[in-house]
Amino acid sequence: MWLSGQATGSTAPPVLAGTLDVRFTDIDVPGYGPVRTRTYNGSVPGPTLRVRGGHQLRLTQVNGLPPNAPSSGGGGHNTPHHANSFNLHTHGLHVSPSGDADNVLREFAPRTAEEAAAGVAEPQYVTSIQVPHGHPAGTYWYHPHLHGSTAEQIVGGMAGVIVVEGDVDEVPEIQAAADIVVCINELKLKDGRVPAFTSGGWTAGVPSTFTVNGTVNPTLRLRPGEVQRWRLVAATGFTALSLSLAGGDGAPTVHQIAQDGITFPRPVALDRVELAMGNRADVLVRAGVPGTYELRAPGLPGPLMTVEVAGDPVVPPMALPAVLPAGRPFLDERDITDPDADREVILHADAGVFAGAFPNAFRMLGTGATPAADPGADLTRDPAYGLFDPSFTNHTLRLGTVERWNVRTDESLPAHGHPFHLHTNPILLTHRNGVRLDPPVWHDTIGLTGGTPGDRVTFLVRYDDFTGRTIAHCHQLHHEDLGMMQSVEYVE
Structure with missing residues (x-):
C-alpha cells in the first residue's frame, strides 16, 4: 500500500512513503501469456511514483526472493552473480548518491537458506531520498542496480516510473x-x-x-x-x-x-x-x-x-504551447573550470579473449581507466585493464566545477551500441560526431551507436550539491554487468 502525506512537524518535508515488495510472481502479460518473474508489487512495470521538489521519497523494500545460489567460483565480480540481491537506483534524479539515498553500492540481500529454513522474516531495506527544491519537473524511472544482477532483473520487468511534478505541468496547454x-x-x-x-x-x-x-x-x-x-x-x-x-x-x-x-x-x-x-x-x-x-x-x-x-472531434482543436519553462539553464564552454583538462572515455570491446562462458571484455578506456594487471603483456587479454574495479576510483569530480567530457565508441558494428550514463548530475550534450547542437540538449544517458567510425559526443557537466561515491557506465546492461563501468567520486 502507498501512503502519501505530510511528515510530522511544521518544518519537515512532505513524504511519499510506501513499500516495494520484490519476489517471484506469476503474472499474465496480455498478448504474451503467463510469466513467472521478479516484480515490484506483483506487476510489470512497478507502481508509478509521483513527487515534487522538496518532497522526501521513503521506500521500504522487502526482499522476498529465494536465497542466492552458491557462487560457481572463478567468475569474478564482472560476471553475473547474486541474481536475487538488488538495490535501488532513481535513474536521472539529481539526488544524493550516498548513505540510504540513491546508493547503488548497497546490497539488499535475500535470506540465506539457513535463515529461510529457520523461519526468519524476509529482510527489509529502506531507501530515503530528499528531492531538492527546484528539481526539474519531468519523467524519471527506478530500477535495481546491483553490479552482476542488473541485466537479469530489469529484463524480467523490475522497473517503474518516477514523475517529478512542477512548473511545466501548470502550462495551460499541457x-x-x-x-x-x-x-x-x-x-x-x-x-x-x-x-x-x-x-x-x-x-x-x-x-x-x-x-x-x-x-x-x-x-x-x-x-x-x-x-x-x-x-x-x-x-x-x-x-x-x-x-x-x-x-x-x-x-x-x-x-x-x-x-x-x-x-x-x-x-x-x-x-x-x-x-x-x-x-x-x-x-x-x-x-x-x-x-x-x-x-x-x-x-x-x-x-x-x-x-x-476516433469519436467526436474536439472543437476547437486543442492547442500546443509556444514556449515552455525550460527545466535547466544551459552551460557553455566559458563555464569550464579548466579548459585543458578534458576527460576522455572510450567504450571498447575485446572479443573472445577470456576462457569460460563470458569470453568478451567490455572496457572503458581513456582518462582514468582502470590499470592493467600486467601493463607489459597483451592488454586485449588483460583481466583488469579498463574493467570495473569497485576498489579503484576512475574519476574524482569536485563540486562546483564544470568539465568537458569527450566520449566515443570504437565499436565497428552499427547494430551494437554503448549508451553512456553518468549518475547524480545531468549532462549537456553539445556536439555529436563533431557537429554542434543548436540548442544543446540535457541528458542523463547518451546513446552511441557503432560504425566506421563509431559515434563520438562531447558534453558539459557541472558537479553540484552532493558528495559521494557512485558510477558511470554503459547502459547496455549486459555490458555493464560484465565490467563496462567506472567508479566516480564527488568531493568537496
Missing part, C-alpha cells in the same frame, strides 16, 4: 492534455521465465518481448483534435528505440517537450523520437485524421502500441 505514462519494458522470456544469465551469448539466444505498461501492443485512443502528453520511458536493457507513428499522412503529430526529465525551452516537432536504453522523452501528441496508427521502432517484430483516432 494541463489540459491527458497525462499518460508509456513505459516500454524489454523482457527476455523463454517458456514464460527469464533464463539465468549464464553465458555471453545469453541475450542473443533469447528474443525480446516488448510491452507497454505491461501489455504487448495495447491500444490507446484519442479523439480528432485531442492533444495527449505521453511520458515515453525506454526501460529497455539491450535495445535502443527509434520511435515513430506509422499509418499514413494522417498520423498524429509528435512534439517533444523534454528529454530525460528536463524540459525544452519550446516544443520541437519530430518525425522520430530517439531513445537509447534508459532514456525518456515527454511528447505532446496531437491527433488529426481518424484512423488506426502504430507506434513502431525499426528492428522490432511488431508495433509497440496501436493508436486509434
Whole structure:
C-alpha cells in the first residue's frame, strides 16, 4: 500500500512513503501469456511514483526472493552473480548518491537458506531520498542496480516510473492534455521465465518481448483534435528505440517537450523520437485524421502500441504551447573550470579473449581507466585493464566545477551500441560526431551507436550539491554487468 502525506512537524518535508515488495510472481502479460518473474508489487512495470521538489521519497523494500545460489567460483565480480540481491537506483534524479539515498553500492540481500529454513522474516531495506527544491519537473524511472544482477532483473520487468511534478505541468496547454505514462519494458522470456544469465551469448539466444505498461501492443485512443502528453520511458536493457507513428499522412503529430526529465525551452516537432536504453522523452501528441496508427521502432517484430483516432472531434482543436519553462539553464564552454583538462572515455570491446562462458571484455578506456594487471603483456587479454574495479576510483569530480567530457565508441558494428550514463548530475550534450547542437540538449544517458567510425559526443557537466561515491557506465546492461563501468567520486 502507498501512503502519501505530510511528515510530522511544521518544518519537515512532505513524504511519499510506501513499500516495494520484490519476489517471484506469476503474472499474465496480455498478448504474451503467463510469466513467472521478479516484480515490484506483483506487476510489470512497478507502481508509478509521483513527487515534487522538496518532497522526501521513503521506500521500504522487502526482499522476498529465494536465497542466492552458491557462487560457481572463478567468475569474478564482472560476471553475473547474486541474481536475487538488488538495490535501488532513481535513474536521472539529481539526488544524493550516498548513505540510504540513491546508493547503488548497497546490497539488499535475500535470506540465506539457513535463515529461510529457520523461519526468519524476509529482510527489509529502506531507501530515503530528499528531492531538492527546484528539481526539474519531468519523467524519471527506478530500477535495481546491483553490479552482476542488473541485466537479469530489469529484463524480467523490475522497473517503474518516477514523475517529478512542477512548473511545466501548470502550462495551460499541457494541463489540459491527458497525462499518460508509456513505459516500454524489454523482457527476455523463454517458456514464460527469464533464463539465468549464464553465458555471453545469453541475450542473443533469447528474443525480446516488448510491452507497454505491461501489455504487448495495447491500444490507446484519442479523439480528432485531442492533444495527449505521453511520458515515453525506454526501460529497455539491450535495445535502443527509434520511435515513430506509422499509418499514413494522417498520423498524429509528435512534439517533444523534454528529454530525460528536463524540459525544452519550446516544443520541437519530430518525425522520430530517439531513445537509447534508459532514456525518456515527454511528447505532446496531437491527433488529426481518424484512423488506426502504430507506434513502431525499426528492428522490432511488431508495433509497440496501436493508436486509434476516433469519436467526436474536439472543437476547437486543442492547442500546443509556444514556449515552455525550460527545466535547466544551459552551460557553455566559458563555464569550464579548466579548459585543458578534458576527460576522455572510450567504450571498447575485446572479443573472445577470456576462457569460460563470458569470453568478451567490455572496457572503458581513456582518462582514468582502470590499470592493467600486467601493463607489459597483451592488454586485449588483460583481466583488469579498463574493467570495473569497485576498489579503484576512475574519476574524482569536485563540486562546483564544470568539465568537458569527450566520449566515443570504437565499436565497428552499427547494430551494437554503448549508451553512456553518468549518475547524480545531468549532462549537456553539445556536439555529436563533431557537429554542434543548436540548442544543446540535457541528458542523463547518451546513446552511441557503432560504425566506421563509431559515434563520438562531447558534453558539459557541472558537479553540484552532493558528495559521494557512485558510477558511470554503459547502459547496455549486459555490458555493464560484465565490467563496462567506472567508479566516480564527488568531493568537496
